[in-house]
Amino acid sequence: MKKFKFNLETVLKYRTMVEENEKNELTRLNAEMLALTYELEQLRSTYRSENSDFEQMTRNGITVQAILGRQIIIKNIEYAIESKLQEIKEQQKLITRQTAVVVRAMQERKMIEKLREKSLKRYNKAVAKEEELFINEFVSYQTYAGTE
Numbered sequence: 001m002k003k004f005k006f007n008l009e010t011v012l013k014y015r016t017m018v019e020e021n022e023k024n025e026l027t028r029l030n031a032e033m034l035a036l037t038y039e040l041e042q043l044r045s046t047y048r049s050e051n052s053d054f055e056q057m058t059r060n061g062i063t064v065q066a067i068l069g070r071q072i073i074i075k076n077i078e079y080a081i082e083s084k085l086q087e088i089k090e091q092q093k094l095i096t097r098q099t100a101v102v103v104r105a106m107q108e109r110k111m112i113e114k115l116r117e118k119s120l121k122r123y124n125k126a127v128a129k130e131e132e133l134f135i136n137e138f139v140s141y142q143t144y145a146g147t148e
Helices: 009-060 064-147
Strands: none
Touching: 009 064
């Protein structure tokens, strides 16, 4: 009997490649999220430091102009934190969407793999049946040849 050949092998390879590409994209998005989270923590650390410095300056005495300057710096950091939080929120939406794409790609690949498994089972059954017929014919021939 001829060797097993799955008709949709190229489709399976394509689906596997698509799944890997989508997983790579999800990994990239997660890496970006990690970087954004790190940047947010740096901003928060800077904010705490600036607030602490400002409080220390006000205790020691500071000019009105220096107070206004420090408040502007602190407000800018607050704005940067809010902006970074928004970026993180948007990135999370992208990750959620990409996760759904990866799940769909995995399901499509698994569907083709199940078709391949069913096809292989049918092939194996056909091979077994063909071998059984051959053995039966061989035994029949041996029996017939031995009686002459």
